[in-house]
Amino acid sequence: MTGIHVDSVTKRFDQDATKPPTLDEIGLSIADGEFVALLGPSGCGKTTLLRMIGGLEQPTSGSVLINGEQLSGASKTTRRKLLANVGFVFQEHNLLPWRNALANVAVPLEVRKVPKAERLRIAEEMLALVGLSEAAGKLPHELSGGMRQRVAIARALAYDPDILLMDEPFGAVDAQTRDSLNLELQRIWMQRRKTVVFVTHSVPEAVFLADRVVVMRAAPGQIVEDLRVTIPRPRSLDASLTQDFLATTARLRSHLGEGTSAQELAK
Ligand SMILES: Nc1ncnc2c1ncn2[C@@H]1O[C@H](COP(=O)(O)OP(=O)(O)OP(=O)(O)O)[C@@H](O)[C@H]1O
Numbered sequence: 001m002t003g004i005h006v007d008s009v010t011k012r013f014d015q016d017a018t019k020p021p022t023l024d025e026i027g028l029s030i031a032d033g034e035f036v037a038l039l040g041p042s043g044c045g046k047t048t049l050l051r052m053i054g055g056l057e058q059p060t061s062g063s064v065l066i067n068g069e070q071l072s073g074a075s076k077t078t079r080r081k082l083l084a085n086v087g088f089v090f091q092e093h094n095l096l097p098w099r100n101a102l103a104n105v106a107v108p109l110e111v112r113k114v115p116k117a118e119r120l121r122i123a124e125e126m127l128a129l130v131g132l133s134e135a136a137g138k139l140p141h142e143l144s145g146g147m148r149q150r151v152a153i154a155r156a157l158a159y160d161p162d163i164l165l166m167d168e169p170f171g172a173v174d175a176q177t178r179d180s181l182n183l184e185l186q187r188i189w190m191q192r193r194k195t196v197v198f199v200t201h202s203v204p205e206a207v208f209l210a211d212r213v214v215v216m217r218a219a220p221g222q223i224v225e226d227l228r229v230t231i232p233r234p235r236s237l238d239a240s241l242t243q244d245f246l247a248t249t250a251r252l253r254s255h256l257g258e259g260t261s262a263q264e265l266a267k
Pocket residue numbers: 013022040041042043044045046047048049201
């Protein structure tokens with residue numbers, strides 16, 4: 001069995017059993033190479049679910065399997081092996097401020113003790129992939145917000161993980177930059193075919209990027225929709241004007257009534 005399997009996962013942060021759990025018996029299977037967006041109102045558990053898949057959070061009950069192997073409750077060696085295959089990109093880029101873009105991309109390779117020449121070669125290749133070869137020598141504060149997120153993506157891809165977990169990676173950039181980052185991410189994904197789980201508040205972003213959009217609701221955190229997006233790729237920004245796109249976004253929005261502000265939906 002390959003891919004990601006979330007099997008009946010419940011998560012309670014609060015032990016008070018009278019309160020609804022943050023995640024309630026979540027079941028979700030993601031195939032290798034699939035791009036899945038997680039959508040839902042604030043506090044419905046998207047980040048918790050993503051962190052669970054990335055081994056940063058333990059389920060109260062149920063299990064997470066990566067390529068058929070149990071992540072939850074696994075030995076340290078097994079966890080390390082499974083998580084070596086997972087890359088993270090967060091809303092905050094977490095770049096080291098004293099290191100230039102190239103050296104930041106090389107960090108995970110250093111951790112894995114990849115020899116220096118090989119590190120540089122891979123880091124240069126990754127920066128080229130995200131269109132930032134020219135910025136290799138720049139420090140994070142010399143880069144725009146969008147460029148910093150691209151460096152963070154290059155860093156996450158540097159050790160070639162099969163799975164990329166992205167938590168609102170473009171939530172803090174302006175609308176125009178977000179559009180270009182979405183185009184860029186689609187191009188990279190089509191080139192590299194990673195399995196991507198992408199948390200977002202933006203309905204159009206989810207529809208633009210994903211093969212499947214999974215909608216959650218809060219209290220208890222449950223999946224209320226799992227919708228396949230059939231718009232052909234590569235999708236251009238103009239795809240958002242098509243009937244198919246508009247019908248898909250309308251259907252998703254129908255699940256996102258209370259709790260998702262008009263401002264969030266407009267992003
Ligand atoms: N470590 C924690 N300890 C206690 N409660 C937590 C913890 N992490 C998350 N929660 C709670 O779990 C719920 C879901 O949080 P989570 O961050 O997963 O939601 P989200 O859908 O990603 O929200 P947002 O869209 O606002 O980022 C929230 O009520 C949150 O307060």
